[in-house]
Amino acid sequence: MAEQRPPRSPGARDYFDRAATIIPEFTVLNYGFSSEPENTVISSEEPEFYCLRMYEHALGGTALNGCEVLEVSCGRGGGANFVQRTYSPQRLVGVDLSPENIRLARSRAALPGVEFLIGNAERLSFADQSFDTVINIGASHLYDDRTRFFAEARRVLRPGGSFCYTDGCWADDDCTEDLLDAGFELLERTEITANVLRALRRDSARRATLFDGLPDTKLREEYKHWAGVIGYRAFTRFEAGQTRYFSHRLRRPEAESAARR
Ligand SMILES: C[S@@+](CC[C@H](N)C(=O)[O-])C[C@H]1O[C@@H](n2cnc3c(N)ncnc32)[C@H](O)[C@@H]1O
Numbered sequence: 277m278a279e280q281r282p283p284r285s286p287g288a289r290d291y292f293d294r295a296a297t298i299i300p301e302f303t304v305l306n307y308g309f310s311s312e313p314e315n316t317v318i319s320s321e322e323p324e325f326y327c328l329r330m331y332e333h334a335l336g337g338t339a340l341n342g343c344e345v346l347e348v349s350c351g352r353g354g355g356a357n358f359v360q361r362t363y364s365p366q367r368l369v370g371v372d373l374s375p376e377n378i379r380l381a382r383s384r385a386a387l388p389g390v391e392f393l394i395g396n397a398e399r400l401s402f403a404d405q406s407f408d409t410v411i412n413i414g415a416s417h418l419y420d421d422r423t424r425f426f427a428e429a430r431r432v433l434r435p436g437g438s439f440c441y442t443d444g445c446w447a448d449d450d451c452t453e454d455l456l457d458a459g460f461e462l463l464e465r466t467e468i469t470a471n472v473l474r475a476l477r478r479d480s481a482r483r484a485t486l487f488d489g490l491p492d493t494k495l496r497e498e499y500k501h502w503a504g505v506i507g508y509r510a511f512t513r514f515e516a517g518q519t520r521y522f523s524h525r526l527r528r529p530e531a532e533s534a535a536r537r
Contacts, residue, residue: 279439285396288418289373296352299457299499300328301486303354304416307444307521309468317362324354331355332362333468334413334440336525340365343408343432346432347371348397348425349415353362353381353390357409360387369402371395371483374459396489398424402409402432409438416443421453426458430528439526444472444519451522460526472504480506 308326311333318328329391350356350370353510360368370392372378379390395401397412408430416422429439439460445451452465487499501509513519 282417283420285373285398285420289375292372292374293376294349295499296374296380298490299486300352300380300497301378302370303352303357304328305351306330306355307378307472307510308441308479309471310475310478311471312474316399317359326479328355328358329475330413330442331358331411332412333471334442334523335359335363336440336464338409338438338440338498338525339363340409342366344406344408345369345402345409345411346402347413348400348429349373349412349418350377350381350392351415352377353384353392355413356381356390356392356426357387358383360390361497365389365409367391369393369407371397371400373397398428400428404431404475405434405437407432407437408434409440412439412441412443414443416441416451423454423458426454426460430459435528435532437528438528439524439528441526442468442521442523444514444521447518447520452524455526459528459532461529462516462524462526464525466523466524467520468523469514469517469519470523473511476504476511476514477506481512 303326304327306327309330310326318325345365346355347370350372353370356368356370368390369468375394378392378394382446410433412524419425483503484505487496490496504510
């Protein structure tokens, strides 16, 4: 008999809800991206520079001007706000499982055209073909079934729409077949583990400083492991090649077979 795995979602939701109340300072929660040179429109004064670089990298040349964009697992909304400010979509909806993350996202200055909703990546509450682009950064490893999410991302995209997707994974895990099975056309797949490590090295002090202010020493250590501080678990796994990080640019094909539609 197949072993039943307990669902991850309730644990993920509770973990991010708790982190939102303990360390509300972060507005972006991914590991970051860095390259030499930093080919970017983002100001080097931006405190969350490397995390926003991940969004910039994920989007690549995707044109968003005047488009309807969905960010699945938008976290605390810092990435969505950056995308709205920088690429001027007509509408940007951010969805996240954690009510506390959505509360934080809504508590910040609302940009015109941006809204934040509680929702599950595996059961998106949007009509078929309602967005031009779906963004998903550093979150799918937390889902119970990423193939359900891929099917949902494709369903809500209009034909020809873009799916900009990045995440870390175990070294032997390749999601490409799952993405193709879901009906996407793969435009570009890039391993960016070195870029993530470079960003973590440069951003480590900022992350550690926020955690060092916590009175609970056990929690302080736990968050350093989680957030990829140099020498801690998330960092050492990437460094040792146990985990890797990939970005994918995909498209829902314009013309699809009747079975796919
Ligand atoms: C590492 S954070 C990344 C957030 C954001 N993309 C960023 O870069 O700041 C992962 C996010 O995934 C969300 N998440 C986990 N499982 C989810 C699910 N099943 N549906 C929607 N969001 C989920 C968490 O609540 C968390 O906000």
